[in-house]
Amino acid sequence: MPEKTMAIERAKAAADPNKKRPVMLAVAGDSAAGKTTLTAGLVRTLGSDRVTSVCVDDYHRYDREERKALPFTPLHPDCNYIDIMEQHLQLLSTGRSILKPVYDHKTGTFGRPELIEPREFIIIEGLLPLHTELARECFDITVYLDPAEELRREWKIRRDSKKRGYTPEQVIAELEHRESDAAAFIRPQRATADIVVRFAPVEGGPEEGPLSATLLLRPTIPHPDLSKILNDDASEALHLKLARDDDNKPVDALHVHGQADRARSQAVERHIWKSLGVAQDLPESLGVINGDARSEPLAITELILLFHMIQSRIRVRGEEPAAVP
Amino acid sequence: MPEKTMAIERAKAAADPNKKRPVMLAVAGDSAAGKTTLTAGLVRTLGSDRVTSVCVDDYHRYDREERKALPFTPLHPDCNYIDIMEQHLQLLSTGRSILKPVYDHKTGTFGRPELIEPREFIIIEGLLPLHTELARECFDITVYLDPAEELRREWKIRRDSKKRGYTPEQVIAELEHRESDAAAFIRPQRATADIVVRFAPVEGGPEEGPLSATLLLRPTIPHPDLSKILNDDASEALHLKLARDDDNKPVDALHVHGQADRARSQAVERHIWKSLGVAQDLPESLGVINGDARSEPLAITELILLFHMIQSRIRVRGEEPAAVP
Numbered sequence: 001m002p003e004k005t006m007a008i009e010r011a012k013a014a015a016d017p018n019k020k021r022p023v024m025l026a027v028a029g030d031s032a033a034g035k036t037t038l039t040a041g042l043v044r045t046l047g048s049d050r051v052t053s054v055c056v057d058d059y060h061r062y063d064r065e066e067r068k069a070l071p072f073t074p075l076h077p078d079c080n081y082i083d084i085m086e087q088h089l090q091l092l093s094t095g096r097s098i099l100k101p102v103y104d105h106k107t108g109t110f111g112r113p114e115l116i117e118p119r120e121f122i123i124i125e126g127l128l129p130l131h132t133e134l135a136r137e138c139f140d141i142t143v144y145l146d147p148a149e150e151l152r153r154e155w156k157i158r159r160d161s162k163k164r165g166y167t168p169e170q171v172i173a174e175l176e177h178r179e180s181d182a183a184a185f186i187r188p189q190r191a192t193a194d195i196v197v198r199f200a201p202v203e204g205g206p207e208e209g210p211l212s213a214t215l216l217l218r219p220t221i222p223h224p225d226l227s228k229i230l231n232d233d234a235s236e237a238l239h240l241k242l243a244r245d246d247d248n249k250p251v252d253a254l255h256v257h258g259q260a261d262r263a264r265s266q267a268v269e270r271h272i273w274k275s276l277g278v279a280q281d282l283p284e285s286l287g288v289i290n291g292d293a294r295s296e297p298l299a300i301t302e303l304i305l306l307f308h309m310i311q312s313r314i315r316v317r318g319e320e321p322a323a324v325p
Numbered sequence: 326m327p328e329k330t331m332a333i334e335r336a337k338a339a340a341d342p343n344k345k346r347p348v349m350l351a352v353a354g355d356s357a358a359g360k361t362t363l364t365a366g367l368v369r370t371l372g373s374d375r376v377t378s379v380c381v382d383d384y385h386r387y388d389r390e391e392r393k394a395l396p397f398t399p400l401h402p403d404c405n406y407i408d409i410m411e412q413h414l415q416l417l418s419t420g421r422s423i424l425k426p427v428y429d430h431k432t433g434t435f436g437r438p439e440l441i442e443p444r445e446f447i448i449i450e451g452l453l454p455l456h457t458e459l460a461r462e463c464f465d466i467t468v469y470l471d472p473a474e475e476l477r478r479e480w481k482i483r484r485d486s487k488k489r490g491y492t493p494e495q496v497i498a499e500l501e502h503r504e505s506d507a508a509a510f511i512r513p514q515r516a517t518a519d520i521v522v523r524f525a526p527v528e529g530g531p532e533e534g535p536l537s538a539t540l541l542l543r544p545t546i547p548h549p550d551l552s553k554i555l556n557d558d559a560s561e562a563l564h565l566k567l568a569r570d571d572d573n574k575p576v577d578a579l580h581v582h583g584q585a586d587r588a589r590s591q592a593v594e595r596h597i598w599k600s601l602g603v604a605q606d607l608p609e610s611l612g613v614i615n616g617d618a619r620s621e622p623l624a625i626t627e628l629i630l631l632f633h634m635i636q637s638r639i640r641v642r643g644e645e646p647a648a649v650p
Contacts, residue, residue: 063437081440084424091412099384099409101424101438110437112388113426115406 021095022052022118023312024138025305026193027125029145030075030186031178032156034199035125037289038145041302042123044285046309052119054092056126058101059085064108075181077131089129089138092118106164121309130189140312141221143305144193148200151211191247194221194308197301202258210258213297215304216245217252224307226254229271237264238300254304256297265296272303276310346420347377347443348637349463350630351518352450354470355400355511356503357481359524360450362614363470366627367448369610371634377444379417381451383426384410389433400506402456414454414463417443431489446634455514465637466546468630469518473525476536516572519546519633522626527583535583538622540629541570542577549632551579554596562589563625579629581622590621597628601635 025042027035036055043051059081060074072079081101088098095118102111130136130144147155153175160171190196196216202209217223230240237260243253256265266282273282287299350367352360361380368376384406385399397404406426413423420443427436455461455469472480478500485496515521521541527534542548555565562585568578581590591607598607612624 061440081424083422084440087416087421087423096412097408098412099406099424099426112435113424113438115386115409 021093021316022120022122023140023309023316024089024093025121025123025309026129026136026139026142027123027145028128028130028143028186028189028193029147030152030182031127032159033145033147033152034155035145038143038197038298038302038305039123039125041286041288041298042305042309044288045283045302045306046121050119051121051123052092052116053123053125054100054116056085056089056124056129057105058103060101060103060110063103063110073178073181075127075178075185077128077185080128082128082132082135085128086132086134086138088116089124089135092116092122092124093138120313127186128189130192131185136192140316141195141305141308142193143195143197144190146190146196146198148198151199151201194218195304199297205259210295211297212258213256213301215254215256215301216243217254217304218245219250219252221308222311223252224272224275224304226272229268236260237268237296254300256300258295258297260296262296265300269299269303272300272307276307346418346641347445347447348634348641349414349418349465350446350448350634351454351461351464351467352448352470353453353455353468353511353514353518354472355477355507356452357484358470358472358477359480360470363468363522363623363627363630364448364450366611366613366623367446367630367634369613370608370627370631371446375444376446376448377417377441378448378450379425379441381410381414381449381454382430383428385426385428385435388428388435398503398506400452400503400510402453402510405453407453407457407460410453411457411459411463413441414449414460417441417447417449418463445638452511453514455517456510461517465641466520466630466633467518468520468522469515471515471521471523473523476524476526519543520629524622530584535620536622537583538581538626540579540581540626541568542579542629543570544575544577546633547636548577549597549600549629551597554593561585562593562621579625581625583620583622585621587621590625594624594628597625597632601632 027039029035039053043053057074061079061081062070067074067079070079074080084101088100091098097115097117099113100116102114103109104111124139128135129139130142136142153172156175157168157171160166160174161168166174195218198214198216199211200214201207202212226240230238236257238254238256241253241255243251245251269286270282286302287295287297289295289298352364354360364378368378382399386404386406387395392399392404395404399405409426413425416423422440422442424438425441427439428434429436449464453460454464455467461467478497481500482493482496485491485499486493491499520543523539523541524536525539526532527537551565555563561582563579563581566578566580568576570576594611595607611627612620612622614620614623
């Protein structure tokens with residue numbers, strides 16, 4: 001009898017310590033905003049045995065052929081099973097496995113579904129993970145990647161022509177085609193994120209030089225207290241500025257300089273890392289792009305997210321909170 | 326934050342009358358036991374706009390190629406995502422949609438998943454819907470189809486060689502191959518069903534003649550009171566006998582004669598139908614097999630299940646219970 005089902009499930013979950021709910025991080029953003037690179041860096045640092053990472057761009061309602069007859073792009077919520085995505089996020093957030101649909105972005109068809117089992121941390125990346133309230137409520141930390149639009153276009157053209165077999169002209173046409181859905185459904189998610197990360201070329205710097213990053217740290221979650229480390233020594237690497245967000249609400253804007261000296265950046269990184277009470281040394285895996293290049297702004301972004309993931313884990317597991325610096 | 330997610334979901338479900346939970350019927354049994362025929366009869370009678378029917382034999386963990394290297398048959402629970410099947414049954418039983426995996430039994434591979442939306446009634450048929458306690462608790466009514474084994478073999482050989490492209494020899498070999506898993510995992514479900522239906526040739530009757538049916542009505546759900554209609558007139562069509570089940574527990578055994586006069590059977594059918602308080606006439610769709618042949622025992626089996634489905638619906642919707650005869 002269904003009345004008893006949920007009670008049994010709750011009792012089972014309570015009795016099974018492995019069913020403790022995982023920490024949920026959302027990484028939202030438009031196509032080629034850097035979601036996969038950021039996620040890969042976090043997985044590398046925490047270890048793939050502790051992190052489940054899931055891309056939620058597979059909940060398409062239609063395959064590529066069917067979409068040709070339809071007026072919207074895959075960015076449109078009506079083009080996706082948003083309610084099933086919500087359901088799967090809820091299940092994962094309560095420590096349960098899901099059978100996730102798999103959309104083959106090469107062939108544009110659906111493949112064999114994949115069993116996703118939650119680990120300590122779950123990173124959900126994709127185009128629309130923050131689109132609905134119910135989905136947002138599943139997360140402990142929400143991030144929106146908001147690179148300068150010119151930079152994102154450059155990244156998308158480079159990736160889609162190198163790895164997905166399109167010509168640059170095709171990618172540019174697709175960007176135009178998607179623009180109105182992106183404006184209507186992707187970019188509004190920015191307003192709901194705890195952290196907004198904006199990579200941009202250094203002002204007045206060389207075109208191919210290192211990028212800077214600005215992290216908006218919204219007061220929706222308890223951020224690390226950076227005031228102690230942001231002394232004169234650190235200011236070459238990063239500075240914190242009280243600002244007003246687009247909606248006029250107060251926000252901390254942490255600017256990480258692209259051309260900072262690596263030693264100075266690393267001093268800041270070590271400080272944040274130490275504040276987590278983690279025994280190990282600062283991981284070498286931070287800030288690595290595509291296995292070779294390295295970005296200090298990316299490293300610091302990852303570190304702030306690791307701070308939140310580890311703090312959330314302490315909260316979730318009901319242990320004593322670690323000292324915040 | 327996940328703590329709030331379930332509360333939101335509950336509030337939404339309570340506010341939305343369409344989310345009232347459906348009536349859940351399980352039809353379990355071995356391959357070719359008659360599950361699809363029985364389900365089709367119920368859907369035809371209730372109307373496909375009111376019934377969602379789902380086959381749960383698609384939750385395979387491995388495709389046909391992978392299974393060749395494995396020691397078990399698709400009947401083995403380890404060969405299936407039983408926990409995901411349980412989860413989907415729970416979701417459906419609380420009025421939520423699922424994205425069901427689809428296994429193509431012709432090619433032995435996985436296809437595009439299918440959105441299943443609950444209607445007033447949900448019929449779940451398959452090999453293992455009653456295998457676990459959690460799955461069983463999702464149902465209002467549970468049925469196990471238990472045809473005489475010789476009859477089931479005959480049905481399976483006929484169907485698989487006519488419709489699935491196997492030779493009779495291949496089907497017989499497959500039956501042998503599956504026997505130990507069937508004994509270990511399929512047949513034990515019989516003990517958990519509210520109703521066990523056994524079709525068998527009429528004793529001493531012609532080999533190709535009409536079949537009789539014995540329905541074990543276990544006192545686990547409130548069956549219709551048949552005592553009033555089982556008078557001398559009816560006894561030619563069916564009789565009820567107090568019996569002991571395999572486990573020695575008391576049970577009502579309703580025997581429906583295969584060679585009963587159709588007019589007499591229909592008098593009984595009309596009586597059960599009337600007791601449901603349904604305005605319409607006795608549906609013509611009852612007892613139809615493959616669109617042409619007709620079986621009175623099948624009609625009466627369907628009618629008893631319809632009785633339970635409609636009674637459960639009254640309970641679920643919180644309306645006044647209809648008078649039970």
